[in-house]
Amino acid sequence: MKAAVHLRVAAALDLASRPLIGAGIWVGRLTSWLVLAVIAAVMLTVIMNALGMNELFRWENRVFLFQRAFTINSATELQWYLYGIFVLFASTYALHTNGHVRVDLFYSRFPARVKHAVDLLGHIFLLIPFCLFVAYLYWPQVEMSFMSGERSNFGGLGQRYLIKGALAVGLFFLALNAFGRILASLAAILDPKLAEKEPFHVR
Amino acid sequence: AMADGPRRIDVASVFDTSNFLGAGAQFMADEINVASDGKISFRVYEPGDLVPPFEVFNAVSSGAVDAGWDWMGYWAGTIPLLNLYGALPFGPTPEAFASWMWSGGGTEYIQAQYDNYNIKVLPCFVSPQETGGFYNKEINSVDDFDGLRFRISGLGARVLNKFGASTQLIPGGEIFLALERGRIDGAEFSVPQVDEVMGFDEITSYYYFPGWHQSASWFSLIINQNVWNQYSETQQKQFETACRSTLAWSMTEAPHQQMLTLAKMQERSGIDVRRFDDETLKNLEAAWEEVVEDEMNENPEFREAYESLMAHAKLIEEWYELQELP
Amino acid sequence: MFAEYLLPILMVVFLFIGIFTGYPVAFILGGLAIIFALIGDVPLPFLGMMGSRIYGGVLENWLYIAIPLFVFMGLMLEKSGVASRLLLTLQRLFGRVRGGLAISVALLGVVMAASTGIVGASVVMLGLLALPVMLKQNYKPEMACGVIAASGTLGILIPPSIMLVLIGSIMQVSVGNLFKAALIPGLMLGVLYIAYLLIMGRLKPDWMPLADTDAVDHDKTPLALALTRDLVGPVFLMVTVLGSIMMGIATPTEAAAIGALGAIFLAVVARKLTYTTLRDVCYDTAKTTAMIIFIVITATAFSLIFKRLGGDYMILDLFDATGLGSYGLLLAIMVLIFILGFFLEWIEISYVILPILLPVIGLMDFGMSTQATLVWFAILMAINLQTSFLTPPFGYALFYLKGITNGQVKITTIYKSIIPYVLLQLTGLLLCIAFPAIVLWLPGLI
Numbered sequence: 001m002k003a004a005v006h007l008r009v010a011a012a013l014d015l016a017s018r019p020l021i022g023a024g025i026w027v028g029r030l031t032s033w034l035v036l037a038v039i040a041a042v043m044l045t046v047i048m049n050a051l052g053m054n055e056l057f058r059w060e061n062r063v064f065l066f067q068r069a070f071t072i073n074s075a076t077e078l079q080w081y082l083y084g085i086f087v088l089f090a091s092t093y094a095l096h097t098n099g100h101v102r103v104d105l106f107y108s109r110f111p112a113r114v115k116h117a118v119d120l121l122g123h124i125f126l127l128i129p130f131c132l133f134v135a136y137l138y139w140p141q142v143e144m145s146f147m148s149g150e151r152s153n154f155g156g157l158g159q160r161y162l163i164k165g166a167l168a169v170g171l172f173f174l175a176l177n178a179f180g181r182i183l184a185s186l187a188a189i190l191d192p193k194l195a196e197k198e199p200f201h202v203r
Numbered sequence: 204a205m206a207d208g209p210r211r212i213d214v215a216s217v218f219d220t221s222n223f224l225g226a227g228a229q230f231m232a233d234e235i236n237v238a239s240d241g242k243i244s245f246r247v248y249e250p251g252d253l254v255p256p257f258e259v260f261n262a263v264s265s266g267a268v269d270a271g272w273d274w275m276g277y278w279a280g281t282i283p284l285l286n287l288y289g290a291l292p293f294g295p296t297p298e299a300f301a302s303w304m305w306s307g308g309g310t311e312y313i314q315a316q317y318d319n320y321n322i323k324v325l326p327c328f329v330s331p332q333e334t335g336g337f338y339n340k341e342i343n344s345v346d347d348f349d350g351l352r353f354r355i356s357g358l359g360a361r362v363l364n365k366f367g368a369s370t371q372l373i374p375g376g377e378i379f380l381a382l383e384r385g386r387i388d389g390a391e392f393s394v395p396q397v398d399e400v401m402g403f404d405e406i407t408s409y410y411y412f413p414g415w416h417q418s419a420s421w422f423s424l425i426i427n428q429n430v431w432n433q434y435s436e437t438q439q440k441q442f443e444t445a446c447r448s449t450l451a452w453s454m455t456e457a458p459h460q461q462m463l464t465l466a467k468m469q470e471r472s473g474i475d476v477r478r479f480d481d482e483t484l485k486n487l488e489a490a491w492e493e494v495v496e497d498e499m500n501e502n503p504e505f506r507e508a509y510e511s512l513m514a515h516a517k518l519i520e521e522w523y524e525l526q527e528l529p
Numbered sequence: 530m531f532a533e534y535l536l537p538i539l540m541v542v543f544l545f546i547g548i549f550t551g552y553p554v555a556f557i558l559g560g561l562a563i564i565f566a567l568i569g570d571v572p573l574p575f576l577g578m579m580g581s582r583i584y585g586g587v588l589e590n591w592l593y594i595a596i597p598l599f600v601f602m603g604l605m606l607e608k609s610g611v612a613s614r615l616l617l618t619l620q621r622l623f624g625r626v627r628g629g630l631a632i633s634v635a636l637l638g639v640v641m642a643a644s645t646g647i648v649g650a651s652v653v654m655l656g657l658l659a660l661p662v663m664l665k666q667n668y669k670p671e672m673a674c675g676v677i678a679a680s681g682t683l684g685i686l687i688p689p690s691i692m693l694v695l696i697g698s699i700m701q702v703s704v705g706n707l708f709k710a711a712l713i714p715g716l717m718l719g720v721l722y723i724a725y726l727l728i729m730g731r732l733k734p735d736w737m738p739l740a741d742t743d744a745v746d747h748d749k750t751p752l753a754l755a756l757t758r759d760l761v762g763p764v765f766l767m768v769t770v771l772g773s774i775m776m777g778i779a780t781p782t783e784a785a786a787i788g789a790l791g792a793i794f795l796a797v798v799a800r801k802l803t804y805t806t807l808r809d810v811c812y813d814t815a816k817t818t819a820m821i822i823f824i825v826i827t828a829t830a831f832s833l834i835f836k837r838l839g840g841d842y843m844i845l846d847l848f849d850a851t852g853l854g855s856y857g858l859l860l861a862i863m864v865l866i867f868i869l870g871f872f873l874e875w876i877e878i879s880y881v882i883l884p885i886l887l888p889v890i891g892l893m894d895f896g897m898s899t900q901a902t903l904v905w906f907a908i909l910m911a912i913n914l915q916t917s918f919l920t921p922p923f924g925y926a927l928f929y930l931k932g933i934t935n936g937q938v939k940i941t942t943i944y945k946s947i948i949p950y951v952l953l954q955l956t957g958l959l960l961c962i963a964f965p966a967i968v969l970w971l972p973g974l975i
C-alpha cells in the first residue's frame with residue numbers, strides 16, 4: 001500500500017533536513033574541542049606572565065596571523081579568537097540539542113506537534129531574520145577589516161577579519177541550521193509518527 | 204547656498220562623559236550649539252551605549268553612527284600612523300603639537316588616511332602629558348624594567364620591551380584588580396584627573412613622572428563623510444569653530460587641575476610621587492630612537508609625518524630659546 | 530505618553546507573550562529586535578551596529594572567556610566524583626543539622642564570591658557541584674535551586690567585583706572604597722541566607738531531608754580522615770583558583786583556566802579521565818556556554834533597539850513625574866531599578882540608567898558628605914542589581930542554572946526557587962538604607 005501524499009512529503013522533508021542538522025552537529029562537536037585550546041592559550045599567558053616574559057619567539061618576516069613574533073599579547077588575543085569560534089558554532093550545536101533556554105511553563109504541556117509548530121514559526125519569524133540581518137549588515141565591516149589589514153595594536157595577532165568574519169559566517173550557519181530544523185518540524189507536523197519521536201535526539 | 208545638514212547627530216563617545224576625556228564631547232556639543240545658533244546639536248552617547256568603544260571607528264566609517272568622540276590611538280590597529288597622534292614617546296609639548304596640527308599640516312596627514320574610510324576628522328582635544336604610571340616597584344634604572352609586568356599600549360610598550368618588560372594588554376575595567384592582586388606590577392592609564400577616579404593610588408606605592416611615552420595625546424571628533432558633506436560650507440566652518448574652542452578649553456583647563464588632583468591623591472592615599480632619574484630617561488630615549496627608526500622604515504607615512512612634526516616642533520623650540528629670559 | 534512610547538511598550542509586551550510560548554528566550558530577544566527595528570523604521574546602518582556590539586561587547590570581551598572555563602572546571606569535577614564526595618563529607622561535618630548540605634553550598638558561594646567577580650561562573654560551578662547531590666538526597670528542587678542561584682550571585686557584591694569596578698568608574702568614586710563598602714553588606718547577605726536555611730530546616734524538614742543514615746554511614750572512614758581525604762582535591766583546586774588570584778599570578782579569567790587544568794589533573798588522579806569523559810565534558814561545555822552567551826548576544830540587540838525606539842526616555846519620564854523628596858526619590862530609584870532588573874541585565878542598567886540618574890543623586894541630601902552619599906548609593910545600587918540576576922523573565926543566574934540542569938528542573942521551578950532569596954536581598958537592601966553605617970563604616974566614611 002502506498003503511503004498518503006502528505007506522509008511521503010513528510011518523509012522527504014525529514015530526509016532533506018538531515019544533512020543540514022548533521023552538519024550542524026558535526027561542526028559543533030568539532031569546535032567543542034577548542035575549549036581545550038582556550039585553556040592552553042590562557043595557561044600560556046599565565047606562564048609567560050609569571051616569568052615576566054614578553055616574547056616566546058621572534059622571526060624575520062611577517063607571517064599569517066602571528067605577524068613577527070609570538071608575544072604574551074598574541075597568547076591573550078589567541079584566547080578570544082578561539083573562544084569566539086567556539087561560542088559561535090556551539091550556538092548551532094545547542095540548537096540541535098535543545099540547549100537554549102525555554103520558559104517551559106506551558107510549553108512542556110503542549111502536544112508534540114504544537115511544540116513543532118512553535119519552533120517552526122519562531123525559526124521563520126525570529127531566529128532566521130535575526131541571524132541573516134546581523135550577518136548581512138556586518139559583512140561590510142568584515143570586508144573593511146580585510147582591506148585595511150586591521151591587526152592588533154599590542155603586538156598581538158593580525159588578520160582581525162578572521163574573527164570578525166567568523167561572526168558573520170557563524171550566524172549564517174545558524175540560520176542554515178534553523179532552516180534544517182524547519183524542514184524537520186514540517187515533517188513532524190505532517191506525520192504524527194515523526195512528531196512523537198524525541199525531536200532533539202542527539203547529545 | 205547649500206542646504207543645511209542634519210540638525211541633530213548622534214555622537215558615540217569612547218569615554219564616559221563624566222570624566223575629563225569624555226567631557227570634551229559634551230563641551231564640544233555645547234559649543235556647536237552656540238556656533239550654529241542652535242541649528243546643529245549632538246546627542247552624545249556614553250561608551251557602549253550604541254557600540255562598544257573599540258568599534259566606534261568602524262561604525263562611523265560605515266555610517267552606522269553619525270559621529271564619534273575618540274582617542275586617536277585606538278585606531279592604530281587599522282591606521283598605524285595614528286600611533287603618532289595617540290601616544291608619541293618623547294614627542295613635542297601639547298602646544299607645539301597643536302601648532303603642527305592646525306598650522307603645520309598635521310591634520311592633513313591623517314585626513315588623507317581617513318579619506319579611505321569615508322571619515323572626516325576634527326582633532327579637537329589634546330590631553331596634557333600623561334604620567335609615567337603607577338608602580339608597586341621602585342624604578343631606579345632601566346634594569347628595573349627587566350621582567351616588569353606593565354600595562355601600557357602603543358609605541359611606548361615597544362620601548363619598554365627593549366629592556367625586557369612584559370607589556371600587557373589589560374582592558375580598562377580590569378586594571379584595578381590586576382594591579383591590586385599583583386597580576387601586573389604597574390600600569391599607565393591617563394592624566395591624574397582621570398587616574399584619580401580609578402583609585403589606582405590606593406593600591407600602588409609609586410606614581411612616576413614624567414610620562415615619557417606620551418607627551419601629548421589627541422582626541423577627535425570623527426564624522427561620517429556623507430553626513431559631513433550634507434553641511435553647508437558655513438556650517439562646516441561652525442564645526443571648526445566649535446572644535447578649536449574645545450581644543451583651547453582642553454589646553455587651558457587641564458594643566459592646573461592635574462596638580463590640584465595630585466595633591467588630593469597624595470593626601471588621600473599618601474602615594475609616593477616620584478620622577479624617573481635622568482639616566483633612566485636618557486636610556487629610554489635612546490631605545491625610543493631605535494624603535495622610531497624601525498617604525499619609520501616599516502611605514503613611510505609615519506616617517507613623513509614624524510619628520511614634519513619634529514621639524515615643526517624644532518622651530519617652536521628655537522623660538523622659545525631665542526626668547527628665553529634668564 | 531502611552532502613544533509616544535507605544536513601540537517600546539509593545540516590545541516588552543511581545544517579549545512576555547513570546548517567552549510564554551516556550552520558544553527559546555534568546556531567539557525571541559533577537560527576533561523582536563529585528564521586527565521592531567523594521568516597524569520603527571530604524572535605518573539599516575543603525576541596525577548594522579548589532580554586529581559591532583556583538584563583536585566588541587561579547588566576542589572581544591575577556592570576562593566572558595572565563596565562562597566556558599569555569600563550566601569546564603565544574604563538569605570535570607563532577608565527572609571525577611571529587612565534588613560530590615566533598616559535599617557529602619561536608620554534610621557529615623555539619624552532622625545532623627537540617628539543611629547542612631544547603632548551608633555548605635551557601636558557604637562555598639561566599640568563598641567563591643571572594644575569588645571571582647563573575648556571577649555566571651559561580652552559579653555554574655555551584656550548580657554542577659551541588660545540584661546533582663542535593664537532588665539525589667531528595668531536596669525539594671526549589672530549595673536546591675534557590676540556594677545555588679542566590680549564593681552564586683553573591684560574587685558581584687563581595688569584592689572583587691567586576692560590577693563595582695564599572696559602577697565606580699561611571700559614578701567617579703574610588704573602586705577601592707566601593708570594595709571596602711561592599712564587604713559587610715555582602716557577608717550580611719550570606720548570613721541572611723544561612724539563617725533562612727536554618728529556619729527552614731526546622732519549619733519544613735522534608736524540603737531538605739537529611740541524607741539517609743546509610744548513605745552517610747556507608748562511609749566508615751573516621752570523619753577527620755574522610756574530611757582530609759576528600760578535602761585534598763578541592764583544597765588543591767581552591768588554592769589554585771583563589772590562590773592564583775590572591776597571589777597575583779592570575780586575573781579571574783586566568784584563574785578559571787588554572788582551575789580547569791586543575792580539574793583535569795584531579796580527574797587523572799582519580800583515574801576517571803578517559804577519552805569519553807573528556808569528550809563529553811567538551812561537548813557539554815560548548816552547549817552550556819552557547820546557551821549563556823547567545824542570550825547575551827541577542828539581549829544586546831534587543832536593548833539597542835529598545836533604546837532607539839525611546840525606551841530610555843520612557844524610563845526617565847516615568848521618573849520625572851514623581852516629584853519626591855530625598856528618601857522618596859531614593860526609594861523610587863530603587864523600585865525602578867528593581868523593576869528594570871526583571872528585564873535588563875546589570876550592564877545595561879549601569880551604563881544606561883545610572884548616567885541618567887546621576888544628576889538626580891546629586892540633588893539628594895541625607896546629611897552626609899558627597900563622597901559618602903555616592904558610595905552609599907553605589908552599594909545600594911549593587912545590592913539591588915544583584916536581584917536582577919534572580920528575577921524572571923531575565924535573570925542570568927536562572928538561565929545559567931537552567932542551562933546546567935539538562936532538563937531535570939523546569940524553569941518555573943527555578944523561578945519559584947528564588948522568591949525567598951529575592952526577599953532576603955530586599956531585606957538586606959532595606960537594612961543598608963535604614964543603617965548606612967553597614968556600608969560606610971569600613972571605608973571610614975561615617
Ligand code: NA
Pocket residue numbers: 641642643644645646647683684685686687688689690
Ligand atoms: Na566577587
Ligand code: NA
Pocket residue numbers: 870871872873916917918919920921922923924925
Ligand atoms: Na532579572
